[in-house]
Amino acid sequence: MNDVTQFTRADWQARAAALRFRNEIWIDGRAVPAASGARFESVNPASGAVLTDVARGGAEDIDRAVASARRAFEDGRWSRKTPAERKEVLLRLAALIRENVPELALLDSLDMGKLVKDAATIDAPGSAHFFQWHAEAIDKLYDEIAPTGGRDLAMIRRVPLGVIGAVVPWNFPLDMATWKLAPALATGNSVVLKPAEQSPLSALRLAELAAEAGLPDGVLNVVPGFGEDAGQALGRHADVDCLVFTGSTAVGKMFQRYAGESNMKQVWLETGGKSxxxxxxxxxxxxxxxxxxxxxxxxxxxxxxxxxxxxxxxxxxxxxxxxxxxxxxxxxxxxxxxxxxxxxxxxxxxxxxxxxxxxxxxxxxxxxxxxxxxxxxxxxxxxxxxxxxxxxxxxxxxxxxxxxxxxxxxxxxxxxxxxxxxxxxxxxxxxxxxxxxxxxxxxxxxxxxxxxxxxxxxxxxxxAMTPFGGMKQSGFGRDLSIHSFDKYSALKTTWIKY
Structure with missing residues (x-):
């Protein structure tokens, strides 16, 4: 990777001019248009210029993505790999993020206006670090044996939940996607990610890099779209086992309602603040x-x-x-x-x-x-x-x-x-x-x-070592640290009498 701290404005502008934008939905390991054919503009807020038009996912696309994620989970192509095997793939993904820091930093900067120097020295390297940290942690989490005594053996195991719906905000597009994806994938789940409509470009590139790292098709699906259609469809979907969200408190309350009105899926929220x-x-x-x-x-x-x-x-x-x-x-x-x-x-x-x-x-x-x-x-x-x-x-x-x-x-x-x-x-x-x-x-x-x-x-x-999250109307549940795995797994008891 080139030393991004030495890049000048002209260097970044030249790289920006040469960027190729991924702008289709990512389902089952390939880029596809929206079922409706609808598209929306991704606009650079620094200039008002249109960067590209992006496939606008809707309810039908969420259905396709969830079905793909469910197939991948049930046939065990990822969920039944050993922790060490999952770790190997996610470490490759971390390495690929590091190799592509300038591109990923530019995507976030152009998409939502953040300083490219911050994206290149904090956000993108941080995303690689968080993938690496969670990958390294997953084969160091031990299951338990309950002290039953006698002729009983009670095993307590941490198992993946299934299909995770993840809705992330526009302020740290790559970083916030990573905070959800790293522990969710490390524990063996499949994921449907909906990036914010203001900043979908780095998430779509991340999906491509994940496939290059060896993540099986269907394990990660990315559906760009708007909250009122793609977001709501994901929140209400009866085959999503858990919904994780970072964003406003008002929208977080909507996801709680969607879950209550559908299948009572777990909902984990990181919402507003006034620190x-x-x-x-x-x-x-x-x-x-x-x-x-x-x-x-x-x-x-x-x-x-x-x-x-x-x-x-x-x-x-x-x-x-x-x-x-x-x-x-x-x-x-x-x-x-x-x-x-x-x-x-x-x-x-x-x-x-x-x-x-x-x-x-x-x-x-x-x-x-x-x-x-x-x-x-x-x-x-x-x-x-x-x-x-x-x-x-x-x-x-x-x-x-x-x-x-x-x-x-x-x-x-x-x-x-x-x-x-x-x-x-x-x-x-x-x-x-x-x-x-x-x-x-x-x-x-x-x-x-x-x-x-x-x-x-x-x-x-x-x-990465300490939990991040809030209380009151700032939400509940924690990103980062060992505690982040709690959101994406369940404790399963197997009791054997012999």
Whole structure:
């Protein structure tokens, strides 16, 4: 693989011009058109240009994909391979992802606007790592023998569920697909993946690479399409054993309803967030500001766990506001193919409209510190400045609701109890951060915060070794770590009396 850190804007543009887009549905190991013949445009939000037209899958295509996945599962071409055999294939896939990092990074950057330097140094290599990690873990999970004693033998085995439906978002297209696919495939399931309609291209290329790695036909099927047809059909399908989803809380509730109205399939959700970032007076303020800026402006703020609420002690509030304004000034959006850019565009014009609506409400509810404007570049107006508000009411929309854009609110507190009350006053509980040099305070505050992950003196701490997920209306179940296998397997007891 070429050293992507040395690529210039011209290098990326040249590679982008030479890309070949996979734009058909992937079923049973081959690319096929939608049964209806329908197609939709994949648009580059950085320029407004159409990249390609993609087959629009619907209910009939979901039926075909699920049938293919079921055949593959039942005949054992993958489900009855040994863990070591599955590991070998997934390790080959990880290697192929590494060999194709520039291409995969470009697909995500062009499709949804993320900085190509981030896609090439974080997202695509991370996807290879996560496939490798889960592949290496699968033959190290042991079954159990219950302590029955006497003339009884009770064996407890972890078995695959069958057909997994996976619906993933547009903000990290390759990464989020990997978080679902790696443990699902490692445990022996077959999968039907529906990528977001805004970003289907890397998922379709990933399916092709999986086939090249030796994944049998039918084990992974990819159906691009829209939520109201392909997504709903997958959620309601009676032959899907488990549905996993990352996306909005509103859509997550729909999948719970679909499951209840169909076959009571398991549903595992990772949904919205409004993560607080608590800054105490003894914190390293420069480090806190640097990481706080990363926590809200990285990926244009289109991150479910983005630290979008800064809660800062009143004694240092003005200092932190000045620091954050300075960092926002350095994070202005630009061409996502330019390594010098700090942010790219939002995923599309519609989402930019939504974020600007929040900003308009923030201007009415509090004080605009900086930003707040929309920027047009290269025939696209999907760029939004990094924006900071303060002096807000606790019930302001920008404080309460997930914005999914580069918008930070700053509120002040005077006591630890007040900070915790403000932090936990949210329907979401995905992530939180705490900044302090006091170990006792770090432990005490972390213990009392409602969050799936609490990062101390950093933001959004993440590893293949630790579980990721939330509580309350941020969902349930965990991606990553050994615990991720729990979503894709069942415990089966075989009791023998002899």
């Amino acid at each position: 607080p970032n608590l800054i105490f007076p003894d914190a390293d303020l420069d480090a806190a500001a640097d990481m706080a800026a990363f926590g809200i402006f990285f990926n244009q703020g289109e991150v479910c766990s983005a630290n979008s609420r800064m809660l800062v002690h009143a004694s240092i509030a003005e200092e932190m506001i000045e620091r954050m304004a300075a960092r926002a000034a350095q994070a202005q959006p630009g061409d996502p193919l330019d390594p010098a850019s700090a942010m790219g565009p939002l995923v599309d014009r519609k989402h930019a409209d939504t974020v600007m609506g929040f900003i308009a409400s923030g201007k009415q509810a509090g004080r605009l510190v900086c930003g707040g404007e929309r920027i047009a570049r290269d025939a696209s107006d999907a760029y939004v400045q990094p924006t900071i508000f303060t002096d807000l009411r606790p019930d302001a929309r920008v404080v309460r609701e997930e914005i999914f854009g580069p918008v930070l609110t700053i509120q002040t507190f005077k006591t630890e109890d007040e900070a915790l009350a403000m932090a936990n006053d949210s329907p979401y509980a995905l992530a939180a951060s705490v900044w302090t040099r006091d170990l006792g305070r770090a432990l005490s505050v972390s213990d009392r915060l409602n969050a799936g992950t609490v990062s101390v003196n950093t933001v959004d701490a993440l590893s």
